[in-house]
Amino acid sequence: PPPPAPPPTNILLIDNGGDTLKFGFVGQQEKPNSILNVTARLRHQFTVLVGDEVQSVQPTQLINTTRSLERGCITNLGNQVQVWKRLLEKMRIQVPLTTEASETFGWKVSRQFGNKKTPIYFPQTMAVVIMLCPLSPRSIMDQVIHVWFKDFGFSHVGLVTTSAFGSIHTATECCCVVDMGWSATQVVPTYKYKILGPIRRQPLGGRHLVGLWKYYCSYRQWNLMDAEFLLEEVHRALSYVSLDLRGELDNAQHNILGKRHFDREYVLPDYQTVLKGFVRLTPWLKKLDDKKLRQERELCNFEQASPDPTGKGRFQRDKTEKTIEKNARGGISKDESGNEDESEDFDSDEETDNQQRKRLLYLKEEEDQRKREIEAERQTLMVSVERFTIPEVIFYPSDAGLETKMASLPQVIVSAIKACPSIYQSALYESIRLIGGACQLSNVKDRLCIELRRLIPSQYDLKIEVASDPVNDAWIKASSWLQHNPFSQWSLSRENYEACLRPRERPRVCQKMLEKQHGRLI
Numbered sequence: 001p002p003p004p005a006p007p008p009t010n011i012l013l014i015d016n017g018g019d020t021l022k023f024g025f026v027g028q029q030e031k032p033n034s035i036l037n038v039t040a041r042l043r044h045q046f047t048v049l050v051g052d053e054v055q056s057v058q059p060t061q062l063i064n065t066t067r068s069l070e071r072g073c074i075t076n077l078g079n080q081v082q083v084w085k086r087l088l089e090k091m092r093i094q095v096p097l098t099t100e101a102s103e104t105f106g107w108k109v110s111r112q113f114g115n116k117k118t119p120i121y122f123p124q125t126m127a128v129v130i131m132l133c134p135l136s137p138r139s140i141m142d143q144v145i146h147v148w149f150k151d152f153g154f155s156h157v158g159l160v161t162t163s164a165f166g167s168i169h170t171a172t173e174c175c176c177v178v179d180m181g182w183s184a185t186q187v188v189p190t191y192k193y194k195i196l197g198p199i200r201r202q203p204l205g206g207r208h209l210v211g212l213w214k215y216y217c218s219y220r221q222w223n224l225m226d227a228e229f230l231l232e233e234v235h236r237a238l239s240y241v242s243l244d245l246r247g248e249l250d251n252a253q254h255n256i257l258g259k260r261h262f263d264r265e266y267v268l269p270d271y272q273t274v275l276k277g278f279v280r281l282t283p284w285l286k287k288l289d290d291k292k293l294r295q296e297r298e299l300c301n302f303e304q305a306s307p308d309p310t311g312k313g314r315f316q317r318d319k320t321e322k323t324i325e326k327n328a329r330g331g332i333s334k335d336e337s338g339n340e341d342e343s344e345d346f347d348s349d350e351e352t353d354n355q356q357r358k359r360l361l362y363l364k365e366e367e368d369q370r371k372r373e374i375e376a377e378r379q380t381l382m383v384s385v386e387r388f389t390i391p392e393v394i395f396y397p398s399d400a401g402l403e404t405k406m407a408s409l410p411q412v413i414v415s416a417i418k419a420c421p422s423i424y425q426s427a428l429y430e431s432i433r434l435i436g437g438a439c440q441l442s443n444v445k446d447r448l449c450i451e452l453r454r455l456i457p458s459q460y461d462l463k464i465e466v467a468s469d470p471v472n473d474a475w476i477k478a479s480s481w482l483q484h485n486p487f488s489q490w491s492l493s494r495e496n497y498e499a500c501l502r503p504r505e506r507p508r509v510c511q512k513m514l515e516k517q518h519g520r521l522i
Helices: 051-056 077-090 100-105 138-151 163-167 206-220 228-238 245-254 283-304 312-329 353-377 409-418 422-429 444-455 473-483 494-500 509-517
Strands: 010-016 020-025 033-036 038-042 048-050 063-067 126-132 156-161 174-180 185-191 200-202 264-267 278-280 380-383 432-435 464-466
Touching: 010 077, 010 473, 020 077, 020 473, 033 051, 033 077, 038 051, 038 077, 048 051, 048 077, 051 077, 077 100, 077 138, 100 138, 126 138, 126 473, 138 156, 138 494, 156 163, 163 174, 163 185, 163 432, 163 473, 174 409, 174 422, 185 409, 185 422, 200 409, 206 228, 228 264, 228 380, 409 422, 409 444, 432 444, 444 464
Parallel strands: 010 126, 126 156, 174 432, 432 464
Antiparallel strands: 010 020, 020 033, 038 048, 038 063, 174 185, 185 200, 264 278, 264 380
């Protein structure tokens, strides 16, 4: 047997998500760093932008993007290796430049290593833990381990399941983790952090919802088929799950566009005066909102005013307001007795208070008019029923043109729990936990509770919990778990990896890791 490997000096933990990579050193930071898990190329150019470099190009319609994952699994390993290399550069980890991957991609020493203020890490004494989705093919996991050992030169490599860590530090030992990610939704029942066996996957995630936004907006208003990052911001800012779908559709049918309470305008960036889009009310709703604020302000001022039973104070206030209005116009007005008051003499050299007030009011009116003209000229995206009909695909996949036999998210959860032994089912229904970026939609917890209550037996209690930080929850839990468990339980050393590659020992690398972990985390 190979000699025992020395313990690693640092542990790099990576949550390999479909949209972003969450990464950081275990025990050294509370929240992870993140970069986009995507590469892009400018049109008619050979320059490849990786990760966070994609966000430096505006507008994003000028680039062609390539993603590494499909339905949660790595399908483009070459693209994924480039994103990992960018990640290591940001963490100041010096990758060997004599490997096959470095020669293929033309890696060079990064300029970031010239800064002597921060230390440089070497992978020969470090461990890396990759968090992958469940049901990943063994061939993909073997290639991932080979890349981190041979191309990046790490001393220890471990593979764990993202969804399994969503159940750590929960109130009960049983937990049904619903990972609503970018590429797919995974439903993983667990018991003491161990996967019970039946795992269900719904091939719908945030990427499909953004795709529907592209289709509807391009068909009805602007051609935004190439503006994926822009519509992702629109989706995060405006989408919500409806608790009364029929009522809101009736409201949309009986009211014209722009006067519904859920109508909004998204101002598109022109990258000259507006660098980032923002949400605003429609003109009619803004007018209604201003009127309501004005009424509330008048009511507040009326309540704060002292009572005047004689009514003389009210008459005096009305007279003062008319005088101010007359002075602002600079004309002649009549007082209560019918006499005409002559305006002030404007031919004097010095500006009086009335003249200054009139000038300021005139300038303010001009400024407001100019702002209204600028707002009207901006390109806007009118968003109405799309705000809640697009997220409705999670509960009715056939609305997106998918197969009618495809199960909705509540049906997938019920199917996964029913496949577990009966002694666990009651506890699993009481501890459903939502993680992932897609569960940040408003009202998703309440709507899922309504839909599940119709499907599960009445003798079972139902409790759904949303993680406080759904995007980083799995990384934070995994970091805490790795600090209190020895590295030999979750990692494979370079010596054991090379021993598995010998002709006499045919078991694959992942099979060896499964035997070490007893199938708990992967």
